[in-house]
Structure formats: C-alpha cells, structure tokens
Amino acid sequence: MSYFSFIQRTLACVALGSVILTSASCGWLKGIEDPTEGWSPDKLYVEARDNLNEGNLETALEYYQKIEARYPFGRYAQQAQAETVYAHYKNHDMALAIQNTDRFLRQYPDHQLASYVMYLKGLATLDEDDGWMNYLTKQDLSQRDAQAARDAFDIFKELTLRFPYSRYANDARERMHELVEAQAKYELNTARYYFVRHAYLAAINRAQIVLTDFQTSPQAEGALELMAECYKALNMTDKEADIRRIIEANKDRPSFDTYQKTLEFQNLKEQGLIK
Secondary structure (H helix, E strand, O other), X not given: OOHHHHHHHHHHHHHHHHHHHHHHHHHHHHHOOOOOXXXXXXXXXXXXXXXXXXXXXXXXXXXXXXXXXXXXXXXXHHHHHHHHHHHHHHOOOHHHHHHHHHHHHHHOOOOOOXXXXXXXXXXXXXXXXXXXXXXXXXXXXXHOOOHHHHHHHHHHHHHHHHOOOOXXXXXXXXXXXXXXXXXXXXXXXXXXXXXXOOOHHHHHHHHHHHHHHOOOOOHHHHHHHHHHHHHHXXXXXXXXXXXXXXXXXXXXXXXXXXXHHHHHHHHHHHOOOOO
C-alpha cells in the first residue's frame, strides 16, 4: 500500500468516526432534553413555587434561575430573585442567601419586596438554625464572637428605619430587643467565665460593658452583683461598698419589660396612633 493510499484510508476512517460520534451525540442530547423547554413564564413560576412549598428546593432554585435567564424583564423575574433568597435560606445555605439579598437590594432598593428580602438577610446573618443564641450556653465564651448579632441588629434597624410600616417591621423591632438582651447575656456570661477563673479585673471590665452598653437590660443587676463579688475577692472594700450602694439604690427600678412597654407607648403616641 502506498503512503498516499494509507493517508486516504486514515482520513476516511476519521470522517466516518466523526459521523458516528455526531449521531451518537445527537441521540444522547435528545435523551436529556430540558423538560421545561417551551414552558410559559406562568407555568415555570407556578412549578417553581410548588416545588418550593413542597420542599424540593434544588428544583425550585433551578426553575427560578430559568425564569431569570429566559424572562429577565418579565413580571416574575424580580419575584423569582426574592424567592431564590428564601429557597437558599430554607436550604441552610446562608452565604448564598445573603449574597442574593445583596444582589436584589442593589438592583431594586425600593421594591415592594425589599423589606421582606432585608428581613431574610437579618435571619440568614444570625444563621439561627446553627443558633448564634446557642453561643450563650457554650463554654469558653471569651473565645466567641458576637459580630453576627451586631450585623443582624444593624440590618433589622435599617429595615425599621426604611420601611417603618412594613409587615416585617414589628418583628424586626422585637428581634432587635432580643439581640440586645442576648448580647447583654453574652457579656455577663463572659464576665462570669473570667470570675470563676479568678481573673477578677477582666471580669470587672466585661461587667462594665453591660452597665455602659445595656443599662436597661435585666443583666445590669447581675453585672453589679458580679462586680461587687470581684471587688470583695480583691479585698477592695471601698469599691465593693460603692457597688452595694448602687444596687440598693436601684432595687426598685422598673423592669426591662416596663421600660420597653413605655418606649412602645411613646412611639405609638408620636405616630399619632394613640392619644
């Protein structure tokens, strides 16, 4: 066989192989055709919402992505973005939930769903399924970081300021109160952590944070008691006596609940909702 004939036969085999591969590829692609091809935006959205409600989160997310890709300017595109946030939140993927809230709020800061999306961002920041609040019950609290609580507080605060009449505003305010109380407990528990390890000056410093930053919290009384015990352990009787006098002077102070209800009453009065 001549070299030229060998080349011809080789090229013919390659061409035949290409035809076979192309045919096989077409058949394979037909086997994985997108079942949503040709669906109307209404059907695609209804299916996405149904899957979300049924807990089929991955399928719901896939359909929401298709809505945004196929109908970016349609009536469901913005709704799909907002529900994508919720789907990621329910799927316990807080990082993606927050990422998508930022995308939505950046594109549609004044959208009617903005307060809802911002509320979800606050919940995702807390990552409540893992439980930031559980930090309060864990040991070695001095190693814990309360930054998530502070960030969530800022998000809920922004929600109440930007959308004061939103259906999520009242719940955001309640969560702000809970976060303040949780942070006060966090600081007091950290002070106690130092106290039992005889690090009395460190305990006093953390207890003072409760008094300066969370004066109205019920934890303030506990912080004062702890400071008195620290000064007693340090044999600083004058300081201990000062703290005991403060405790005595504040024993009839209104409770935190009374203080909170007074603030709520004043807010309602300022808004003209009550006389």
